[in-house]
Amino acid sequence: MLCSGAVATRSRSWTRSQRAMCKPRPGSDAAAPRPAAAPSSRRSASSSSSAKRRLAAAGDSSATAFTSSYSGAGPSGAGTASGQRRGATSSSSTSSASSGRASLAAARASLPDPPVLYPFQELAAATNSFLAKRAGGDAYWRCSLRGRDAALFQLPRRPGAAVDAAALARVGRYHHTSLARLLGACPAGAHLYLAYELPPGAATLAACLRSPRNPSFTALRTWVSRVQVAADVAQGLEYVHHHAGAVHGRVSPSAVVVSDPGLRARLTHFGAAEFAAPADTREAGESPYAAPGSSEPSREADVYAFGVLLLELLSGEEPARYRFDRGTKEFQRVSVLETAAAAAAGGSVRNWVDRRLGDSFPVAAAERLVEVALRCASAENRPDMTWVAGKVSKVYLESRAWEQKVQVPTEFSVSVAPR
Incomplete structure (x- = not known):
């Protein structure tokens, strides 16, 4: 170290003596030499710039820290840059965690609440001991259960059916816009109550x-409102069959609830086939919505019931009614399937459609829906609900376009009387 220092001292003194000898005299025309940078400084600048280029080309994440400390920022500057990077990383992690928690909370909020088993006393208190007036054509009680507006249905209970929390969880884990949300159930003797x-x-x-x-x-x-209901029910059944892996078992107008705004339909009694007995029987022990020869719930039976319901929507008539025959002087049972098939064969679907709609409907769309319904109720080659929902949805879109085309403009008014 001492030897190196001596050499450095001699080198500095020699440089001063050389400068003194080369100093121009006053009045001389020789230009003064430009002071040159020290070799070590040039090497340092060159190595610094080359290091920056190498790090930038390699995409090294430490290039920022290296540049800030080497360009004279000093240890404190390097520490500040490093601290800023750590702060930015921490802030990014915090924001990612908060957004993840928000997404999880939104996902949980979108899921349906698990159904509960209500005690019979609570249902009796909510319906005035079941003496309150029923709504929806005497189909259900409108009541309040634990702060929620609820519709309480009473169904015949399937003998030996176990209604417990596990069974309700299997039914209530699915949620769809065309399915009503199940709040809970209560088995009470021979009846089953679904809320x-x-x-x-x-x-x-x-x-x-x-x-x-x-x-x-x-x-x-309106025609569009009826096709809208048909499309909602078809999509709900398609969801039950092909996404929930289940069957409905009780498709009927009493299991479809229509609500404002928009007259959208919701399908209730989803999963009731596991707990409830078959639907109420009518003539000859058969329900008009029950497929001939089927005693247990199945997808084919649901398709048949939807076909009958679709014809009921189009005609406005009951699926089975009695008509007095003047020739025989007796009452005869008439099915909506028979009248629809006769209208389709005779080309008189326009006269068969519900007269309360007037002539405000596209006849071609009505004929296609009748064809779909008759195919659903056929004994052979019955389609699945995916095909049916696609056909009904297509007719709904065409009906909306037809409605937009034929509606009366609202930009002007017509007066039929003197002002």
Whole structure:
């Protein structure tokens, strides 16, 4: 170290003496030499710039720290840059964690609440001991259960059916816009009570189509509203069959609830086939919605029931009614399947459609829907609900386009009387 210092001292002194000898005299025309940078400084700048280029080309994440400390920032500058990077990383991690928690909370909020087993006393208190007036064509009680507006249905209980929390969890884990949300159930002797969360002003499809007090009234006054209901029910059944891996078993207008705004339909009684007995029987021990020869719930039986329901939507008539025959002087049972098949064969679908719609419907669309319904109710080659939902949805889109085309403009008014 001492030897190196001596050499450095001699080198500095020699440099000063050489500068003194080469110093120009006053008045001389020789230009003064430009002071040159020290060799070590040039090497340092060159190595610094080359290191920057290598790190930038390699994409090294430490290039920023290296540049800031080497360009004179000093240890404190390097520490500040490193601290800023750690702060930015910590902030990014915090924001990612918070966004992940928000996404998880949103996903949990979108899931349906698990159904509960209500005690019988709670249901009795909510319905005034089941003496309150029923809604939806006497199909359910409108009540409040634990702060929620609910519709309480009473169904015959399947003998030996175990209604427990595990069975309800299997039914309530699915949620779809065309399915009503199941709040809970209560087995009470020979009956089963199912509670659904429904919006205010809801009514069953049976009550929307037919009013005992006013037969000429219907809540589904337009063609598009009826096709909308048919599309909602078809999509709900398609979801039950091919996404939930289950069957419905009780498709009927009493199991379809229509609510405002938009007259959208929701399918109730999903999963009731596991707990409830078959639907109420009618003539000759058969329900008009039950497929001939089928005693247990199945997908084919659901497709058959939807075909009958679709014809009921189009005609506004009950699926089976009695008509007095003047020739035989007796009452004969008439099915909507028979009248629809006769209208399709005779080309008189326009006269067969519900007269309360007037002539405000596309006849070609009505004929296609009748064809779909008859195929659903056929004995052989019955389609699945994916095909049916696609056909009905296509007719719905065409009907919306037809409605936009034929509606009366609202930019002007017409007066038929003197002002």
